[in-house]
Amino acid sequence: MSTISQWRLRAAFAARLSRMYAQEVPAYSTLVDVSREVNEDVLRARGPDAERLGSISRVSAERHGAIRVGTPRELQQVARVFAALGMHPVGFYDLREAAASAVPVVSTAFRPVDGAELARNPFRVFTSMLTPGDLRFFGPDLRRRLEAFLAARELFPPELLTLADRAAAERELPRQEAERFLQLAVQAFELSPEPVDKAWYETLERISAVAADVGGVRSTHINHLTPRVLDIDELYRRMTERGIEMIDTIQGPPAWKGPDVLLRQTSFRALAEPRALRTPDGSVVSGALRVRFGEVEARGIALTRQGRALYDDLLGRVDEQVARNPSRARADLARAVWERHMPGSEQELAAGKLAYFTYRPHPARPRDGSPPPTATGELVRQGWITAEPLVYEDFLPRSAAGIFRSNLGGEGTRDNDQPGTAYDAARLSGAIDHDVLDPYALYEEQQNRSLAHVARELGLPHP
């Protein structure tokens, strides 16, 4: 009997989710079309160089989604569903701490972790969990009601979880089970037609629109799906030309002449969608809620901890410049800061140990018996090996908070004199019974594997 392997399940899930979302959120469809056009144009204009951070087939299929759940138990179930697809929790994001735009959630991202799996299909899902215990946002009474509401709902049917556990253990499913699994999994992330309890939703909305989106309804849903584009500035222009109103910035690094690093993202605001609402007297009326939106992203080179520290430092400098020059555009100020402080080439990023690369023996390396140098930088410079950038597979907390913010409307309320609850990757791992992996360790491992291979091939001492 034929079986479907884990990566094909993942690719099929991403594709079906994308079809479902395109039907329900037409502006997403436009975003995907325009992304495809831009990618084709970039490929034509830049040739093979356009594929330096991922083949065009990977980039065209590439999506990330975002979901939000309410409890550790729900997040643990999410972890089981994604484990079936070869996706594991990577990175810890505390969006309650994001200065100007705190939201009452902590997050991780489920994604494939090894190079070959990422190359096959890199689908990832940014997953946030509400923190009802955080007194800065929720008083004791609301917390009790919210936790009771969340405890009484079921996001994932047992049949789905059983199939998921089997796929995770066997790393494949028989065709029929695969079909059933995919149906149930996609269904679990559709927007439910069930009427929303209007009073309860509004109570939560006064605290935070995210709290209402997560804890105000009895199901979860994908709230955006993000295609990857090779030129996000061009995409932004074309979307605007088509009359789709984008948020006013591209988040992350500025457009500049040096290498693309990390992640640049932009989005259009959540659209008001018709929803059935149940009023306190029990009748159902039609209303509208804004929960689903569209986002697009461009991915660059993964930075090391030092590189990331530099990035965070530059963000701070840009903020200072913006505060000092309120009449000037942030993008221009940011570009000036980057041109002054950010290394302008991949070689400099590598030499400064600021970014991650895959190193490979150069096919045309000297073979006359002359001894290679031992330093990695020299090996590259003298043509013994090549350095290909590793693409950044993760997210940025400040951009993420900005995305939440710009799409939810309403500031919510927050009492900063109350204590927060401590949360970190270790605590989250314990709560969901899955290790939340350290993204730096994953990039480092990939780079080290390539260096070990280089050392073997060139007969160098092991690095």
Ligand code: OOG
């Ligand atoms: C998640 C926002 C974060 C991103 O791309 O940074 C995110 C959400 O709105 O639930 O998706």
Ligand code: NI
């Ligand atoms: Ni996103």
